[in-house]
Amino acid sequence: MKPLIVLLSVFLLSMIVLYLLKGYLNYLLAGRIAMAVMLFFTAIAHVKFSEGMTAMIPDVFRFKTAIVYFTGVLEILFAVGILLPRYQALAGWLCIAFLILILPANINAAYHHLDYQTGEANGNGLKYLWFRIPLQFLFISWIYYFVIAKAGL
Numbered sequence: 536m537k538p539l540i541v542l543l544s545v546f547l548l549s550m551i552v553l554y555l556l557k558g559y560l561n562y563l564l565a566g567r568i569a570m571a572v573m574l575f576f577t578a579i580a581h582v583k584f585s586e587g588m589t590a591m592i593p594d595v596f597r598f599k600t601a602i603v604y605f606t607g608v609l610e611i612l613f614a615v616g617i618l619l620p621r622y623q624a625l626a627g628w629l630c631i632a633f634l635i636l637i638l639p640a641n642i643n644a645a646y647h648h649l650d651y652q653t654g655e656a657n658g659n660g661l662k663y664l665w666f667r668i669p670l671q672f673l674f675i676s677w678i679y680y681f682v683i684a685k686a687g688l
Contacts, residue, residue, distance in 0.1 A: 538576060539670060542677070545572040546566060549565035549569055568618070570614070570674075570678060570682065574611070578611045585600060587650060589602075591649055593639065593643045613630040626682070627679070641664075645663045
């Protein structure tokens with residue numbers, strides 16, 4: 536829920552600031568800024584809640600803590616990339632692939648009732664997926680619309 540709140544509030548704030556600075560609405564830039572800030576926000580969570588996020592990764596993977604930190608770094612790189620016109624298409628497509636690839640970790644966490652902040656088995660469980668899976672598709676659609684398609688890439 537927090538990433539969605541960050542995405543939408545930064546989008547609105549960016550629209551206002553860009554309008555005040557430029558005198559017109561630039562929703563494409565505001566959309567990219569909002570996604571970049573949201574990605575930075577979630578990257579911080581990879582450090583702050585690394586223990587809980589490590590528990591989300593299925594047991595078939597080794598080096599879970601390294602994966603958590605690595606994916607946090609990837610999110611920062613995607614955030615920077617979607618703000619740079621030269622790299623925004625590549626960053627957008629890679630970020631979409633990333634969001635698809637991490638969905639199993641979210642499903643695993645919900646199945647095992649994991650709280651991503653603590654790693655404890657007291658999370659929301661499978662009902663969380665009714666929110667998380669559509670949210671993942673919203674993020675993917677947002678990136679496609681604001682970063683790739685409407686930018687002519």
